Amino acid sequence: MDFLSRKARAILPYTAGEQLRDRAYIKLNTNENPYPPSPRVAEVLARTEADGLRRYPRPDAGLLRAAVARHEGVLPENVFCGNGSDEVLALSFPAFFDGEGAGACFADLTYSFYEVFAAFFGIPKKIVTLKADFSLDLAAMRAADCQGYYIANPNAPTGVGIGRAEMEAFVASVPQKIVIADEAYMDFFGESLAPLTKKYPNLLVVKTFSKSYSLAGMRCGYAVGDAALIAGLFRMKDCFNSYPVDAVCEAVCAAALEDEAYHTETVARVVSERERLRGELLNMGFTVPKSGANFLFAGRGARSGKEIYTKLKEAGILVRFWDKPVLRDFCRITVGSPAENDALIKQLHSILL
Ligand SMILES: *Cc1c(COP(=O)(O)O)cnc(C)c1O
Numbered sequence: 001m002d003f004l005s006r007k008a009r010a011i012l013p014y015t016a017g018e019q020l021r022d023r024a025y026i027k028l029n030t031n032e033n034p035y036p037p038s039p040r041v042a043e044v045l046a047r048t049e050a051d052g053l054r055r056y057p058r059p060d061a062g063l064l065r066a067a068v069a070r071h072e073g074v075l076p077e078n079v080f081c082g083n084g085s086d087e088v089l090a091l092s093f094p095a096f097f098d099g100e101g102a103g104a105c106f107a108d109l110t111y112s113f114y115e116v117f118a119a120f121f122g123i124p125k126k127i128v129t130l131k132a133d134f135s136l137d138l139a140a141m142r143a144a145d146c147q148g149y150y151i152a153n154p155n156a157p158t159g160v161g162i163g164r165a166e167m168e169a170f171v172a173s174v175p176q177k178i179v180i181a182d183e184a185y186m187d188f189f190g191e192s193l194a195p196l197t198k199k200y201p202n203l204l205v206v207k208t209f210s211k212s213y214s215l216a217g218m219r220c221g222y223a224v225g226d227a228a229l230i231a232g233l234f235r236m237k238d239c240f241n242s243y244p245v246d247a248v249c250e251a252v253c254a255a256a257l258e259d260e261a262y263h264t265e266t267v268a269r270v271v272s273e274r275e276r277l278r279g280e281l282l283n284m285g286f287t288v289p290k291s292g293a294n295f296l297f298a299g300r301g302a303r304s305g306k307e308i309y310t311k312l313k314e315a316g317i318l319v320r321f322w323d324k325p326v327l328r329d330f331c332r333i334t335v336g337s338p339a340e341n342d343a344l345i346k347q348l349h350s351i352l353l
Helices: 007-010 039-047 050-054 062-072 083-094 112-120 138-143 164-173 193-196 227-240 247-258 260-283 305-314 338-350
Strands: 078-081 104-107 123-127 148-151 176-184 203-208 223-227 295-299 328-336
Touching: 039 247, 050 247, 062 104, 062 223, 062 247, 078 083, 078 227, 078 247, 083 112, 083 123, 083 176, 083 223, 083 227, 104 112, 112 123, 138 164, 138 338, 164 176, 164 193, 193 203, 193 223, 223 227, 247 260, 305 328, 305 338
Parallel strands: 104 123, 104 148, 148 176, 176 203
Antiparallel strands: 078 223, 203 223, 295 328
């Protein structure tokens, strides 16, 4: 007897990066930050009283919502917080797309969760192929028959970013369609569309605490947009989980957000290491698109992504590899600390000998 639904049997779930604990790895495979979160996070955790956890948290994550609103220069009614930006993105599918509609449009090489969510919620997908230089074909996107768009900017796993002016022109050109800008890596690029959500009611910007704030383990992300879009996300949340953001998470993320100096400093370090590492990879003969993220997408012709991934893993260094067309010629390498990057460079030199 198989008790699984047809949907549960048929769907191909998202595969997260390896979280191996069998030995000490230099972990450059899931775009985590090499630096710890703001010291204010540890202070909040030390102050947290267990008794407070008797109570349910705020159903709207009101404390964090207010902090995000201050940070983004919008009102709390323009902010929605969720359990990771993955959850915010998940809820956006049923909130803004119809099963019998024209579908959600996104690139062929992008965050692979979009197609999992589309399949899960029964939303048709419209796939647009990236250009040869890995840039997004915005003209083809504009021409696509669809209900709206998912644009990871900077894109994953390529790292390629689109400037604010080009994105604004795109959003302005499709006023009848929703544009969901997934800005998981935007702090490493600095061209966020969040301020433009006040001007464009069809623009939703989604961000996360996982990457630039070093809080992947906390599971928190948020959306910024017109109050009507935010209300739509709340309607979906309230059909799944009244309290996706727990009390500890709210206080921790608000504290991290308020320590802007620390955030700016750690982001600058990662960006400077990204440029150094890219230079080294280019010197070794890798093809590496210019990255606006905290990772590099690196391929080296005849040496397959799998070979490089496998040999690095044997040496205790984890990077990300996908056995799929185009992607299989590359590895995605998270920018680590200077010492981690040095170890990676050294291993790559010996692999390529
Ligand atoms: C990491 C990532 C996310 C989500 O991360 P959460 O940890 O769920 O907040 C979303 N989009 C892209 C493109 C990512 O790489």
